[in-house]
Amino acid sequence: MNEKKYTVAIAGATGAVGEKMREILFQRNFPVSQVRYMASSRSMGRKLPWGDEQVEVEDLAQADFKGVDIALFSAGGSRSQKYAPRAVADGAIVIDNSSAFRMDEGVPLIVPEINGGEIKRHKGIIANPNCSTIQMVMALKPIYEYAGIKRVVVTTFQSVSGSGMNAIKELELQSKNVLEGTPEKSEVFPYPIAFECIPQIPNSDAFGENGYTSEEMKLLNETRKIMGDDKIAVTMTTVRVPVFISHCESVNVETEKDITPEKAREILDSFPGVKVQDDPSKEIYPLARKAAGKDEVFVGRIRKDESVQYGLNMWVVSDNIRKGAALNAIQIAEYMATNNLV
Ligand code: A2P
Numbered sequence: 308m309n310e311k312k313y314t315v316a317i318a319g320a321t322g323a324v325g326e327k328m329r330e331i332l333f334q335r336n337f338p339v340s341q342v343r344y345m346a347s348s349r350s351m352g353r354k355l356p357w358g359d360e361q362v363e364v365e366d367l368a369q370a371d372f373k374g375v376d377i378a379l380f381s382a383g384g385s386r387s388q389k390y391a392p393r394a395v396a397d398g399a400i401v402i403d404n405s406s407a408f409r410m411d412e413g414v415p416l417i418v419p420e421i422n423g424g425e426i427k428r429h430k431g432i433i434a435n436p437n438c439s440t441i442q443m444v445m446a447l448k449p450i451y452e453y454a455g456i457k458r459v460v461v462t463t464f465q466s467v468s469g470s471g472m473n474a475i476k477e478l479e480l481q482s483k484n485v486l487e488g489t490p491e492k493s494e495v496f497p498y499p500i501a502f503e504c505i506p507q508i509p510n511s512d513a514f515g516e517n518g519y520t521s522e523e524m525k526l527l528n529e530t531r532k533i534m535g536d537d538k539i540a541v542t543m544t545t546v547r548v549p550v551f552i553s554h555c556e557s558v559n560v561e562t563e564k565d566i567t568p569e570k571a572r573e574i575l576d577s578f579p580g581v582k583v584q585d586d587p588s589k590e591i592y593p594l595a596r597k598a599a600g601k602d603e604v605f606v607g608r609i610r611k612d613e614s615v616q617y618g619l620n621m622w623v624v625s626d627n628i629r630k631g632a633a634l635n636a637i638q639i640a641e642y643m644a645t646n647n648l649v
Pocket residue numbers: 318319320321322323324325345346347348349350351367368381382383386470471472473
């Protein structure tokens with residue numbers, strides 16, 4: 308990284324992802340000269356930590372971004388639509404965690420280990436992919452390079468933290484209510500999520516005309532954009548499960564060429580950011596709670612798909628708030644700092 312220090316703004320600093328952005332930015336010693344926190348007017352004046360200091364939260368609607376080098380946005384798509392262009396006009400580079408700009412032609416969609424080189428073609432906004440997509444493409448990329456990929460069949464088991472702080476609180480409260488026999492109330496999810504699996508993400512306006520949810524379509528469209536290959540076939544079902552942190556994915560890959568499970572383990576484990584946990588004889592495989600708080604994408608249960616000529620099954624687990632959101636965004640900022648792109 309060069310000697311420069313940066314003014315960094317976090318829009319959505321009070322949220323589940325914003326909180327991790329604050330922590331990770333500090334922990335990884337990103338060269339910050341000043342940090343600014345922004346959220347809704349409800350949070351204006353609240354103080355949140357930056358190391359040992361306290362920083363006052365500004366109202367995003369009123370804030371100007373003059374002097375901000377990097378603005379990390381995680382305050383929801385409609386806020387990104389509204390305020391990210393203003394941040395860019397004020398001279399900031401926006402790294403946006405929402406889906407607002409991901410599929411726009413001029414907006415690079417980045418997982419640094421895979422396509423960091425694309426960052427430089429940005430016009431002010433760089434998009435952070437969807438959490439489920441990030442961990443899946445991290446596990447697909449080494450296989451793609453080695454054996455080519457024809458088709459992916461993925462089913463996700465997604466934790467509630469993907470829907471933010473209120474969703475975390477809802478699972479906590481509902482679990483308690485169900486166990487105590489008190490009627491449970493559902494505000495965030497369409498049905499109570501405690502002790503349930505809900506095959507619908509997001510929580511409202513989910514379904515398109517083809518019957519797939521918007522979360523499902525992200526897994527197809529974003530994977531193709533990040534991998535730079537419009538021919539990869541992806542079919543998917545996304546499910547919300549009563550887990551607080553980490554998404555799990557059952558990923559079936561049909562490859563162009565042969566790849567043994569042993570080879571897959573070897574190339575996955577040597578891919579930056581991926582760790583193989585795969586020893587069935589000792590009941591070792593990735594778990595959501597073990598992955599929570601970690602930076603890596605964990606892959607296990609790697610085995611041959613015997614129903615096709617060349618194919619593999621695997622189980623992919625990662626902390627959706629870290630690599631799936633906050634960490635990936637900060638790695639984009641680090642890539643820019645290291646390569647003099649900011
Ligand atoms: P606030 O805490 O003031 O509502 P989460 O995904 O955990 O629900 O977090 C959402 C983030 O987006 C929070 O930081 C939240 O701030 C912020 N946010 C929500 N609505 C607005 C808004 N209208 N303007 C600015 N920030 C908002």
